[in-house]
Amino acid sequence: MTDLALPAAETAARTAAPTVAGRPRRRTLAYLQAAPLALVFLVFLVVPLVLTGIVSLWEYNEYEIIPALTLQNYADVFDGCLSADLCTTLRTYLSTVKFVALTLAITLPLGFAIAYFLAFYIRSGTVRMGLFLLCTIPFWTSNVIRMISWIPLLGRNGLVNDTLRALGLIRAPIEGLLYSDFAVVLAFVHLDTVFMIVPIFNSLARIDRRLIEAARDCGASGAQILWTVILPLAKPGIAIGTIFVTTLVMGDFVTVGVMGGQQIASVGKVIQVQMAYLQFPAAAANAMVLLAAVLLMILGLTRMIDLRREL
Amino acid sequence: MDAFSKPSRRTLLKGAAALAATPVTGFPAVHAAEPVTLRYLGTAVNQSADIARKVKEDLGLTIEYIPVVTDEVTKRVVTQPNSFDLVDTEYFSLKKILPSGNLQGMDAKRIKLADKISSIFTKGEVGGRKIGDQGTAPRKVFYLEGQDSKKFAGEQTEWISLIPTVYNADTLGIRPDLIKIPVTSWKELLNPAFKGKASILNIPSIGIMDAAMVVEASGDYTYGDKGNMTKPEIDRTIKVLIEAKRAGQFRAFWQDFNESVNLMASGETVIQSMWSPAVTKVRAQGVPCTYQPLKEGYRAWASGFGIPKTLSGKKLDAAYDFINWFLSGWAGAYLNRQGYYSAVLETAQANMQPYEWAFWMEGKPAEKDILGPDGTLIEKAGATRDGGSFDARMGAVACWNAVMDENTYMVRKWNEFIAA
Numbered sequence: 118m119t120d121l122a123l124p125a126a127e128t129a130a131r132t133a134a135p136t137v138a139g140r141p142r143r144r145t146l147a148y149l150q151a152a153p154l155a156l157v158f159l160v161f162l163v164v165p166l167v168l169t170g171i172v173s174l175w176e177y178n179e180y181e182i183i184p185a186l187t188l189q190n191y192a193d194v195f196d197g198c199l200s201a202d203l204c205t206t207l208r209t210y211l212s213t214v215k216f217v218a219l220t221l222a223i224t225l226p227l228g229f230a231i232a233y234f235l236a237f238y239i240r241s242g243t244v245r246m247g248l249f250l251l252c253t254i255p256f257w258t259s260n261v262i263r264m265i266s267w268i269p270l271l272g273r274n275g276l277v278n279d280t281l282r283a284l285g286l287i288r289a290p291i292e293g294l295l296y297s298d299f300a301v302v303l304a305f306v307h308l309d310t311v312f313m314i315v316p317i318f319n320s321l322a323r324i325d326r327r328l329i330e331a332a333r334d335c336g337a338s339g340a341q342i343l344w345t346v347i348l349p350l351a352k353p354g355i356a357i358g359t360i361f362v363t364t365l366v367m368g369d370f371v372t373v374g375v376m377g378g379q380q381i382a383s384v385g386k387v388i389q390v391q392m393a394y395l396q397f398p399a400a401a402a403n404a405m406v407l408l409a410a411v412l413l414m415i416l417g418l419t420r421m422i423d424l425r426r427e428l
Numbered sequence: 429m430d431a432f433s434k435p436s437r438r439t440l441l442k443g444a445a446a447l448a449a450t451p452v453t454g455f456p457a458v459h460a461a462e463p464v465t466l467r468y469l470g471t472a473v474n475q476s477a478d479i480a481r482k483v484k485e486d487l488g489l490t491i492e493y494i495p496v497v498t499d500e501v502t503k504r505v506v507t508q509p510n511s512f513d514l515v516d517t518e519y520f521s522l523k524k525i526l527p528s529g530n531l532q533g534m535d536a537k538r539i540k541l542a543d544k545i546s547s548i549f550t551k552g553e554v555g556g557r558k559i560g561d562q563g564t565a566p567r568k569v570f571y572l573e574g575q576d577s578k579k580f581a582g583e584q585t586e587w588i589s590l591i592p593t594v595y596n597a598d599t600l601g602i603r604p605d606l607i608k609i610p611v612t613s614w615k616e617l618l619n620p621a622f623k624g625k626a627s628i629l630n631i632p633s634i635g636i637m638d639a640a641m642v643v644e645a646s647g648d649y650t651y652g653d654k655g656n657m658t659k660p661e662i663d664r665t666i667k668v669l670i671e672a673k674r675a676g677q678f679r680a681f682w683q684d685f686n687e688s689v690n691l692m693a694s695g696e697t698v699i700q701s702m703w704s705p706a707v708t709k710v711r712a713q714g715v716p717c718t719y720q721p722l723k724e725g726y727r728a729w730a731s732g733f734g735i736p737k738t739l740s741g742k743k744l745d746a747a748y749d750f751i752n753w754f755l756s757g758w759a760g761a762y763l764n765r766q767g768y769y770s771a772v773l774e775t776a777q778a779n780m781q782p783y784e785w786a787f788w789m790e791g792k793p794a795e796k797d798i799l800g801p802d803g804t805l806i807e808k809a810g811a812t813r814d815g816g817s818f819d820a821r822m823g824a825v826a827c828w829n830a831v832m833d834e835n836t837y838m839v840r841k842w843n844e845f846i847a848a
Contacts, residue, residue: 179835180506180528193840205844212847274695292624295696296680378680379630380673382847390632393499394839395506395524 166408173401182397190402209382210410216298216373217366217414220305224362225355227306228313232354233347235314236321249318252311264304264375271295271303296378304376309365313358320354321347356422360415367411464746465490469505470516471498473685473705474593474731478801479759487753489746497684498631505530509736514747516593518731520564520633523831526578526589531734533572533587538748541755542588544772549592549730550584554823563637563655563830566592566730576737590732591751592771594763597726597821601692601702605716614638614724615645617699618672627691627700628669630681632842634829637727638701639665641826645724655830659837666841670848681846692717704767707814712804719814725826726815732771764788765801769818791817 173190176183198204203211231252239245255263270276271294278290293299324347332342370385384407391400468475472495480491494512496504502521504511509530517525525531536542547553552567561567572587573579580589602611609621617626617638629635640654643665651661672678679697682688688706691697693715702719710717733751735744753759760776763769765784770776777785783795791813798807807813815821832838 179524179831196840205840205847208847209843268690269694272694272696374683378678379683379846380678380681382843386846387843390839390843393497393503394632394835395503396836396839399836 169401169404172398173405175398177396177398180395190398191406193399194402194406205382205387206406209384209387212381213367213383216301216305217363219298219302220309220366221359221362223302223306224310224313225359228310228358229317229351229355231310232314232318232321235318236324252314255311260308261371261375263308264372267300267304267307267376268295271300296376296380298377298381300376301373301381304372305366305369308372309362312361312365316357316361317351317354320351324350352422353424356418356424359418363414363418364411367407367414462742463488463490464742465492466513466743466746466750467492467494467511468514468516469494469496469501469512470731471495471501474516474763476762476801479754479762482758483750483753486758487749489750491750505734505736510738512736513739513743514750515734515736516731517590517734518729518829519566519569519590520729520829520831522569522580522589523564525734526569526572526580529576529578530737531589532737532739533575533577533589534591534733534735534748534751535575536586536588538752539588539591539755540752541772541775544774545592545755546769546771546773548595548822549771554825555819557823559823560725560728560826560828562651562653562826563727563828565828566590566595566732590734591755592730592732593754594768594770595728595730595822596704596768597728597815597825598701598703599722599726599815600720601688601700601707601710602718602720603692603695603698603716604718606695606698611699611720612723613645614641614722615647617642617701618646618668618677620675620677622677622699624676624679625696625698626677627680627682627688627697628678629688629701630683630846632839633831633835634727634729635681635701636662636665636838636842637827637829639669641724641727643668645722654827656832657834657838659834662832662834662838662841666845669845673845673848708767708800708806712800712806721815721821721824725824726821727827727829728822728825729829762801765799767813769822773818787811787813789818791815791820 172182174186174188176185176187176189194206196204196206198207235245235248239248268275272278273290273292273295275295277294278287281287282290328346328350329342332346337345368385370383370389373381373383374386384403388400388403388407391397391403466489468491470493472493475493475495480493483489483491494504498518498521501515501517502524505515505517505521505525506528509528515531547556548559549566549570552558552561552565569580569589571581571583571585572589573581573585575587577587581587600611600614600617606625607622616622617628628638636657637654640651640657643649644651644654648668649661649664651657657665680687680691682691682700685703685706688700688702689709691700692702692706693710693713704719707717707719733747733754735747739747755772755775757772757775757779760770760772761779761784764776764780765788767788773789777789780788784798786792787794787798787807793812794807794809796809797805798811800806815824
């Protein structure tokens with residue numbers, strides 16, 4: 118943000134007399150320009166986060182939260198994690214991380230392929246924009262509806278099972294189609310691939326075509342161009358898409374609930390149940406742990422790709 | 429029927445008839461002059477547009493529904509006590525709500541039919557016979573020590589916590605066309621014959637009670653109070669559930685009324701915890717579904733009207749008028765026709781056809797086709813209600829929906845079950 122603000126500040130400073138006072142003034146201007154967004158973040162992100170953090174340290178009972186410092190809520194989150202058997206929290210996170218990995222493993226190549234096709238194979242700009250907008254049409258309905266529409270397809274007596282049975286390919290219905298890990302991943306791919314397509318397409322569209330021509334002139338094969346030219350230049354898009362998908366899957370509890378038949382745990386669900394039972398401090402503690410986990414994952418990602426430099 | 433109106437059947441019926449003839453004496457003119465709107469917080473199940481329309485006609489009151497899920501009702505009452513004028517909540521949540529001090533005790537003197545409210549609430553009896561008392565039985569939380577008291581009174585007082593709206597006895601729903609063996613006990617929920625075709629509801633406080641019914645039915649263990657388990661009892665119950673889950677017994681869990689309907693209607697499950705109107709809805713789709721009475725009895729629930737502490741003046745009067753109207757028969761009949769039970773049965777009876785009353789309340793075969801409040805066919809002539817009469821069903825209640833003392837621990841263990 119400050120980087121973007123600098124050029125404007127610079128011109129402003131240059132028009133002013135180049136005195137010693139010019140420097141602080143330039144800085145003030147930059148801060149002023151960053152202020153509105155900073156204020157929005159402060160009010161809608163930092164303050165609620167700090168409050169959640171504080172509440173997570175409070176005691177509670179059935180009907181009230183008591184402002185007395187305790188670490189009990191965190192102890193409850195990690196209850197039993199030191200024993201040999203996996204504790205609930207660890208098990209839940211493992212299951213959620215598994216979904217993140219599976220979803221990424223599918224949405225990343227899929228999203229890249231679609232974005233690549235749009236960016237390089239479609240010559241006409243109008244057709245490209247048309248196809249791109251087509252990708253966003255599913256967003257005209259709510260994601261719950263898009264998810265639920267899978268249920269009549271995948272059920273025990275659903276379309277898929279009925280068709281397979283009618284074709285004589287199977288005798289008994291495949292139970293694992295619905296209310297299983299498969300169903301959850303399928304729904305995640307369906308819902309989240311577009312979050313991969315958009316940022317990757319954006320990165321690919323900005324690649325200077327002359328670079329590709331140059332690579333070809335130098336005798337690079339198609340695969341080499343993809344691997345050594347396009348992929349490195351698409352990294353920011355891939356990173357942003359990955360962050361979108363990771364955070365969406367980590368925080369989700371509706372998709373896991375509906376497609377997993379409520380049988381699969383998710384961190385979001387644990388928090389929701391605790392909220393419903395007025396255990397706000399426990400939910401807050403879980404939320405802080407979730408936040409830390411997601412931040413760690415994103416930190417790891419930015420270690421691999423320096424987003425600020427790439428943008 | 430005979431039993432619970434024994435004291436003065438003749439006078440009661442007379443009174444009911446009189447009420448039916450002039451159900452709204454007195455109030456309409458008052459409210460018509462200056463319209464009052466009541467914000468009615470509750471679950472969507474009880475919030476019918478027909479009731480709102482009828483009360484508008486009769487009293488000139490506008491009812492504005494705020495529909496949320498069961499747990500959310502409690503949360504709203506505790507955290508946003510000024511966001512509604514009337515709340516319809518389950519009795520078991522009183523254990524959380526009352527200590528918050530956000531509800532006022534209702535003056536029994538202003539409730540015209542307070543004496544006629546079913547003995548289930550006032551005494552814990554059906555037809556003079558004690559019924560199951562485990563869990564948060566309404567009897568235990570019906571009276572308050574004073575208007576502003578945060579304590580439940582052991583005996584009858586002038587202050588009532590909630591005026592009952594509807595109550596019912598829950599059991600397992602089954603698909604008789606897909607189940608070949610007779611189901612007579614709660615333990616069948618975990619019968620390996622139904623592997624991958626069973627379901628339990630994912631609302632911890634209610635799901636754990638259904639699980640407890642199963643554990644007790646299998647003869648493994650007898651609880652001191654299923655509605656108020658000790659930590660070891662919770663551990664034991666959750667362990668049984670986890671074993672069943674890992675063995676693949678459950679197809680899915682449900683959390684929402686409509687989910688339970690879909691699971692059953694599509695044949696994903698053949699046996700599951702269920703609520704009465706869900707069974708009706710499955711049948712309305714032409715799919716056979718039985719609300720199977722079981723020998724261990726029912727898990728019952730009840731919900732009722734409460735008034736927030738801050739309500740006063742004209743709105744408070746309007747709330748009392750609405751509640752009095754609710755008990756006066758039309759609404760009661762409307763609810764009884766959905767398979768629920770209403771608070772004052774005499775007035776509801778006066779608003780129902782004799783053949784309807786015989787089918788819904790006396791467990792007799794239907795003389796004519798039974799229609800729902802919206803006119804859809806629910807049962808053909810000759811059918812009988814699952815579980816029989818009011819006395820047979822409510823008399824066989826084994827326990828009530830509850831909030832346990834170890835609720836926090838229970839919720840944590842439930843999350844463990846879901847994660848297993």
